[in-house]
Amino acid sequence: MNSTLQGYINSLKKGVDEIPKERKEKLWEISDSIWTKLRNGNSAKLTFICTHNSRRSHLCQIWAATLAVHFGLDGIETYSGGTEVTAFNPRAVEAIRRAGFTVEEQDGENPHYKVCYDEQEEPLVCYSTTFDDEANPTKDFVAVMTCTDADQNCPVVPGTEFRITIPYDDPKKADDTSHEAATYDERCRQIATEMYYMVSQI
Numbered sequence: 716m717n718s719t720l721q722g723y724i725n726s727l728k729k730g731v732d733e734i735p736k737e738r739k740e741k742l743w744e745i746s747d748s749i750w751t752k753l754r755n756g757n758s759a760k761l762t763f764i765c766t767h768n769s770r771r772s773h774l775c776q777i778w779a780a781t782l783a784v785h786f787g788l789d790g791i792e793t794y795s796g797g798t799e800v801t802a803f804n805p806r807a808v809e810a811i812r813r814a815g816f817t818v819e820e821q822d823g824e825n826p827h828y829k830v831c832y833d834e835q836e837e838p839l840v841c842y843s844t845t846f847d848d849e850a851n852p853t854k855d856f857v858a859v860m861t862c863t864d865a866d867q868n869c870p871v872v873p874g875t876e877f878r879i880t881i882p883y884d885d886p887k888k889a890d891d892t893s894h895e896a897a898t899y900d901e902r903c904r905q906i907a908t909e910m911y912y913m914v915s916q917i
Contacts, residue, residue, distance in 0.1 A: 716785070716833050720815025723907070724785055730908040731915075741881050742909055746916035748857055748876070749791060753917070758790045760856035764872070768797030768843040769804040771861040771883045774903055777811060778910040780839055781832040786914050793839075794856075796846030803828055803841050806890065810899040814907070846872060881909070 716724070734742075745761070752759035763775035772795035783791040802825045811830065812818050819829040819838075831838040844850055846858070854874035863882045872878055883906060889898035 717815055717817070720781075720832060723814050724782070724911070727904075727908045727911040730904070731912045734909055734912055738881060738909065739912065741879055742913040743916055744879060745857060745859065746913050750917050753788070753790050757855075758792055760792045760794065760852045761859060762794040762796060762846055762851055762856050762872075762875075763859045763861050764796055764798075764846045765860075765862040766798050766864045767801040768795055768799075768845070769801045770807045770886060771902070771906065772797065773803050773807060773841050774811070774906045775859065775861055775910060777816070777830055777832070777839060777841065778907045779914065781816075782907075782910050782914040784833050784836055786917070788914065788917060791914075792852075794851045795841075796844050796848055796851050798845065800825065800843045800845055802826060802843050804887075806886070806895060806899050807903075809896070810886075810903040813896075813900060814903055 749759040763772040765772040776793045776795040780793040808818055817831040821827045825843050827840055827842040829838040830841050856875055858872040858875040858878035860880040861883055886899045886902040889895045
């Protein structure tokens with residue numbers, strides 16, 4: 716990992732104590748599920764779901780994958796999807812760039828972004844999909860609902876082993892304001908810190 720991203724990750728540990736107890740309990744449930752899968756020689760698949768698959772679900776997918784590598788864990792596969800297709804929001808893309816990720820964009824209405832977090836790993840290809848898209852797992856996965864709207868509008872996620880809701884405030888509320896970048900950076904760090912805790916418990 717480059718020095719900027721490694722430094723960012725190293726700084727996350729100090730924020731773990733600020734995670735509320737009830738959120739830690741939910742994150743630990745995911746950790747326990749992952750550990751059970753890996754202990755039995757299986758891959759652990761996580762699909763992070765929000766309404767538009769444009770901000771929070773992508774940030775969770777990217778950070779979970781990155782921190783699995785950071786902690787030396789093989790067999791963790793991360794995905795994301797929405798209840799509808801839009802596009803990976805460029806404001807969220809800029810937030811991960813500021814955190815230290817290298818991002819290569821391909822043009823299009825729903826652009827694909829190659830997100831590189833380690834030269835030894837294949838980059839993640841991130842773009843907006845529905846949670847049941849063919850690019851995402853259809854069975855034996857954990858569905859992590861990252862917004863309350865998706866949780867309410869999607870009462871059934873077929874094929875999941877279990878679902879759990881860990882909602883994040885949508886940084887969209889700050890779009891086109893003077894505190895837009897700060898809000899996206901805050902959400903990026905919150906998600907990174909919670910994914911750090913989750914993966915560190917495996």
